[in-house]
Amino acid sequence: MSLAQRVLLTWLFTLVFLTMLVLKLDGKVTWNWFLIFLPVWIFDSILLLMLGVKMAGRCRAGQDLRQGAPGLRRKVWYLMALLLKLGFCVTLCARLEHLTNLRLVYICIPLWTMLTGAMVELGANIFPQRRD
16 A cells, blocks of 8 residues: 555545544534444554554564564554554443443553553654664
8 A cells, every 4th residue: 555545544534533523522413432433443454454464474484583573573562552542442432432430540541551652662763772
């Protein structure tokens, strides 16, 4: 998938999600919150599929995973971040639909974990370790 297609797909799903969110918050529709978040989950499913294909390509026979392991570690981090985001979205929707009585602090734990990991990843990319 080319960069232009990925950008277009991202904007399309974001536009659909924000439109549905505004309609729900304005009270124009009485849809379920899980339906409102459906564009987010479809987009995440596409990302998960693409990430799985790339990880499987890196793990195929004949490649030494000890050499070039940072690329695979980064893909695993992307997978974990995506799963944390999905966990946050599911628990948030469950709370908004009154399916659970979890406090908002507990609902946000996956989001905070993902953001902390993203800051660590950013710091590691900005300040790489020198090998002398």
